[in-house]
Amino acid sequence: MLSIARLLSLMIVLPLVLGGCGASMKQRIEACKTGDWNQIGRTDGLDGAPPTFADRKDFCDDHGDDKKPAGADAGARYTAGWEQGNREMWSAVGAIDGAKGLQQSQYAVRAAGEEVRKRKTPLNQAAYDEGWLKGNSQYWEDIGKREGTEGLPLTKKEDSRARAAAAQLRFDEAAYINGWHAGNRAFWQDAGFTDARNGTPDSRFRDRAAAARDAGVQVQEDVYRTAWNAEIVNYWRNLGAQDAVSGKEFGTRGKEARQKGLKVFESEYRKAWEKRLDDHWRQAGLEDGYGKPFLLEERMASASRDGVFVIPSTRDVYTKAWEEQNAKYCVPENAFERGRANTGMAVEVCRGELRNQLKRAYVSGQDFEVAAMKRAQALNDVNDLESRLYDANRRLGRLERDIRGAQDAKDRQVNEESKKQDRRREQERRELIDFIRRLEWQLDEARRWVERHDMQMQRLRREIY
Structure with missing residues (x-):
């Protein structure tokens, strides 16, 4: 019988075959280097290509290993490999068609397909029929399993x-x-599992068995009892x-179980x-430990109201x-970050001995x-300046280029207007120079403030210890 794994692999192969996706150039070159002419032929057959030994030999002569020329029997080995690949390809196509519940006559559709014509794929109905029979068997096995799993009788066949018969299908x-x-086995496994998971006594089997026989x-x-x-x-x-966190314990549960005839596993229940209670109290300790006082007494006092139990541990x-x-929680680094x-x-x-240090770390x-905010502002000032x-x-x-250009101009007329323009430009130049000097001083000062804030921040971080 065709396995599910095999069918899945065929479903991957089929689109490649019918879509014309052959072996990659790298794969073909590697095959040439190994000199495996059987595999080279098989690859062509699987790709749906016609046998082309001469073309493959020329290709391998150009890309293969000079030390491994094609042997005298290379053609025969290529042909044998190609026949195997072609047979596997058509068998895969048939297997998938059969597993889909298609008729065996689907072969004619495949044979007349565009990709088959375009690639001139040699036909092989015998291989297709062989694969189709396997796929058809898988199709009916799947239906039988599904109906068996649903609890249907074998007579459903x-x-x-x-x-x-109506579909003219084998x-x-x-x-x-x-x-x-x-499927029938899976049905009884699921019944046993479901009953146990729901706390239903295994005596329920009698009712299930009676209904099944009817x-x-x-x-x-x-199978059910296992x-x-x-x-x-x-x-x-x-x-x-x-029950551990919902206010219940074994006494009540054990009594209920015995009343309805359910098998009891007291040891497993108690463990x-x-x-679960250990996990609950540990989680409570973890929650309280990070910034809260030791609240065990209060939690124990309210345990019954909270639906939990106090146990020896x-x-x-x-x-x-x-x-x-x-x-x-009580470390300087945490206090510093929280500050x-x-x-x-x-x-x-x-x-007690940590509190003063933690207070200082928090203030730091x-x-x-x-200081970080001031440093950021100082950096903004630096960038702006x-x-x-x-x-x-x-x-x-x-401005200086304009002044030099005016002074060097050969046709420049010297008059009252040109002199005024020169004076204005010179005045503007002096003002710009003064402005630049002030900016440079302000920039130096802003950079010093960045450095001061950096040093202050480093000092504050060091002093938390």
């Missing part, structure tokens, strides 16, 4: 037989029956974990129940988790952020 009874038996469905008690026994343990584990688990998080963010720091939850964080200085120097350069 007659409906499939009738549909096949019906593979043996394949259908094989699939149905696999419907003509094969009963597999061993699945039920495997899952019932998980049911008690899940129930224990759920899961205690583990509660104090130890909570305390370790609280101390773990408290140690992460920067101005989110507050509950130093009172930290050890606030001061650091103020640099831009203004650049523009002023450009203006001065243009």
